[in-house]
Amino acid sequence: MRRAALLYHPDGFTTAGGPMLGRRVAGEEFLRGLLRHGDIAELRALVQSPEHGAAFARHVAELAPGLAASAHGFDAPDRFDGAGTIFLPGAGMASYAWWRRRHRQNAFSLCGVTHTTATDRTMDAIGDLLVAPLQPWDALVCTSRAVQGMVRRLLEEHAAYLGQRFGATEVVGPALPIIPLGVDTAAYDQSEGARARWRESLGIGVEEVAVLVMGRLSLATKFTPGPMYLALEEAARGAAQRVHLILAGYFEAPRDRTIFLEGAAALCPSVTVHHVDATADPARREIWAAADLFTLPIDNIQETFGLAPVEAMAAGLPVVVTDWDGFRDTVGHGVHGFRVPTVMGGSGADLALRYAAGMDGYGNYLVGASLGVAMDVRAAAEAFATLIGNAERRRAMGAAARAHARATYDWAAVIPQYLRLFDALAKVRAEGAEQAPPRPGREPVPLRPDPLRAFAGYPTATLTPETRFVLAPGAGPQLLAARAGAPGTVSRGSLLPSMPTLTAMLARLAQGSATAAELAGPAPAAEAGRAVRGLMWMAKYDLVRRQP
Structure with missing residues (x-):
């Protein structure tokens, strides 16, 4: 038995509540076929919201009661490290490749599938396969020889343009295997x-x-x-x-x-x-x-x-x-x-x-x-x-x-073709080399950069690990609680560290000035990425002050 993963949005896997479109029918039947014929021990879903996660749980419980199923957001890519391949119910693979690049490009494979290829959005998505960080262990399944030929033609024309425009001698996209749609x-x-x-x-x-x-x-x-x-x-x-x-x-x-x-x-x-x-x-x-x-x-x-x-x-x-x-x-x-x-x-x-x-x-x-x-x-x-x-x-x-x-x-014949593809992609992933691996010091996703780096020229000064802070007059746990409780002061609380972590920072500064690194360092591992943001939040509300 194996683990499997997919990008779950109700629009891609159910015909309930919407027009009877071919892609919805295909997605609904694919999920049913995967659970019935895929020998799946665990199914994980990548979801955009808790509502979609709940819909996924209900859907799987209806089709396969008792199956281990879990839904995870885009902020937890590590939860898919052991899943092998994430199935995407469409041709739009570029954004998910960029998402994976922030984590680790050889952590798992991505596998999309063609439905209609005539829309401008889909043709753009196919073209993006050549500039996004798709890897040799990724695939876009083509459901027929005809659509495979159309996709290849589109990619060849776009690759020729990229070569002419930028001098690229080789532009490589994902694999384009042919696997048909199935029915029960x-x-x-x-x-x-x-x-x-x-x-x-x-x-x-x-x-x-x-x-x-x-x-x-x-x-x-x-x-x-x-x-x-x-x-x-x-x-x-x-x-x-x-x-x-x-x-x-x-x-x-x-x-x-x-x-x-x-x-x-x-x-x-x-x-x-x-x-x-x-x-x-x-x-x-x-x-x-x-x-x-x-x-x-x-x-x-x-x-x-x-x-x-x-x-x-x-x-x-x-x-x-x-x-x-x-x-x-x-x-x-x-x-x-x-x-x-x-x-x-x-x-x-x-x-x-x-x-x-x-x-x-x-x-x-x-x-x-x-x-x-x-x-x-x-x-x-x-x-x-x-x-x-x-x-x-x-x-x-x-x-x-x-x-x-x-x-x-029948899905009994089609699902094994997907499983063989996933196994083949895993072998390439284990043995292959990354195309354009991220470089230290460079943005992993150039056009979706860290905003606090991209706009670093806007403020008077930027924070470094050596920036020193001191306690503002009167600051302490009571003032922290009062300011955190005022309307509008905490608008994205999930992005900040916990109150105990903030309180610990104030306690450290009560002993004397400290650097940002010294204040953020003792934070729990789960809050490591939020500790400096919490320090800046306290500076925003004059609980701590940057030492000149």
Whole structure:
């Protein structure tokens, strides 16, 4: 059994209380999979606040009662020294590398994971990997070959600029291994009667064919539905049975309801369209049972892996998807369903300029990019027609898809890949040399310096260990307590030493002048970093005075 650690923020590991976003689903399922299949003896969390620590404790107790779990803030990096690797649920790794540098760069590894890479914030985060103190024992997991290629291209372009600008001959980032997202495949086994119950509620006949779309229904951040409607219309016209389309999910924006529902009425009138809000159980887990095949014709650069087709395969559905990003890895063409060819063309330089300048928001940027992508509508129609008209083919592909999902994408198969990666990073960490180790006397984090050093030119004088202090007239324990008790005198008490330590300093000065080093030296080890600050606080309130 092993220790594990992760950066915990509820937004990254739960779908409760927020939109059903892919990264939230992936994070929620990752934590569940890690606790179930990771052979974990202890789980530690890096948290931003006590509230997040409490949420982490509740979450782990719900998933793995009795597991040793603890949450620690950023002021306690040493609590992760034995954890091996801290898992970060995103691509933003730079700030955590700088945080680690204040402590010890080879104390533990950092492992991030890609979700969407299209946002300006994510692209900046990826670029920052080359200038932040990431080490050879760190990794950014890419969930597909396509996203790995995109990240490499981004890093290569940024490295070329850094080399041109600063003369750097080698710019090294973290490792970029490929590990797919996972699902709990058993959760997609359908209960007895679910198919009949859902199809009856939707008015779908026993011999009729239902095509399912599952996910966020959004033109901006998911896909353009028009080409799918054209392909379904062509297939439905030639079908011997009625064809239904189930749009299961939520409309991201009010206009999406019009685009998806009225667009379907205009472009595929031969298909009966249903909308099901599948953001919560039981619909989220059961709606798959109503369908005969699944489709998701992505044409959007927002997508990087595509979890929904894997969920569909786990549910035993054949899939029709575009030959796009992660689908190219997950769906075997002609085996688990069909991948429809796509083509991209033209220049997007104007889109990049408008997005960078703030002229276009993220949604408009994505829609603009999707204008340069086309799915082969005729090939999609042929794929739909093949599956709509052949129940035996649907059953065979669905069975192959279910077996593939269980063997490859169940967390029982995915979590061991992470554990092997963590072990490999530990070996590199034990044997490797630091890149750009901190230098004595220099700021470990140059652009987030110690403020009392960075602004040392502001005051009349600066404190040194040899600076001498004397007791102010009348100062003692009673005056200390009175001034500490006045409103506003102690605004950040946790940053100051304890009252006994301050009292001990006053007692020492009652014997005569002393240096800052002599006054701070006897402080308890736990207060060593706060003792000098306490001395300055007493100087601020005229309990002690600097000796000229």
